[in-house]
Amino acid sequence: MLSLVIPSTPLVDQDFSRLSPYSPRDHYSLHDLVKDIKAYLGSDSGINSSTIDEAYLQGLLRKYMSNPNDWFRYFYNDYSKNYTRNTIENINHKANILLLVWNPGKGSPIHDHANAHCIMKVLAGELTETVYHSPEESSGKEKPLVVKSETRHGINDVTYISDDIGLHRVHNPSTNQIAVSLHLYTPPNAADYGYHIFDANTGKASFVSQARSFLRCDEGKEK
Numbered sequence: 001m002l003s004l005v006i007p008s009t010p011l012v013d014q015d016f017s018r019l020s021p022y023s024p025r026d027h028y029s030l031h032d033l034v035k036d037i038k039a040y041l042g043s044d045s046g047i048n049s050s051t052i053d054e055a056y057l058q059g060l061l062r063k064y065m066s067n068p069n070d071w072f073r074y075f076y077n078d079y080s081k082n083y084t085r086n087t088i089e090n091i092n093h094k095a096n097i098l099l100l101v102w103n104p105g106k107g108s109p110i111h112d113h114a115n116a117h118c119i120m121k122v123l124a125g126e127l128t129e130t131v132y133h134s135p136e137e138s139s140g141k142e143k144p145l146v147v148k149s150e151t152r153h154g155i156n157d158v159t160y161i162s163d164d165i166g167l168h169r170v171h172n173p174s175t176n177q178i179a180v181s182l183h184l185y186t187p188p189n190a191a192d193y194g195y196h197i198f199d200a201n202t203g204k205a206s207f208v209s210q211a212r213s214f215l216r217c218d219e220g221k222e223k
């Protein structure tokens, strides 16, 4: 049993016993993963999402096996929110890497990914992802969004979405356990320029000017 005690947040007494709390010497760590993502994205400034091989990046996230020792320094849970977005790394104008903490039964609104690649890996608990067809822009008519798929992702599962695939919402199906996930967005358009959330019944989009996240060094302050 590993209890996550995070300063200034209530005790998270959750059984992470299915995860090894020890890091074997040859463990491919979160630090190694971030290093490899940076190496792949290169040192030039700016990228175009069409030049990125998302399959390669998915492979890197698959290679990493969740270990709370790697990620709990980034863990902050705001219990008043559906989910808390914590910054692991901002790779200037290239990508951001986030740790998301999902309260039981809570989820994200239906949203797009601002013309970026989004790769998600479950680090603890389970997450259900509902993918919707993007509404037809030209019709101008209000129509309910159509579900394309619904998938339950377990620990260490990796999934990918982009606006070409559709919209999605993610939620934690558990009634009493939090879930934790790792997200890679490249380019970091939602944080830099904003994104859209959608109404399931009408398909209507609303613009959100910036996807915000917590930086661990500024505890409690959203950036």
Ligand SMILES: N[C@@H](CS(=O)O)C(=O)O
Residues within 6 Å of the ligand: 085, 100, 108, 118, 120, 168, 169, 170, 183, 211
């Ligand atoms: N893309 C969402 C999380 S999720 O529902 O995939 C976000 O970054 O807030």
Ligand SMILES: [Fe+2]
Residues within 6 Å of the ligand: 111, 113, 118, 168
């Ligand atoms: Fe998303």
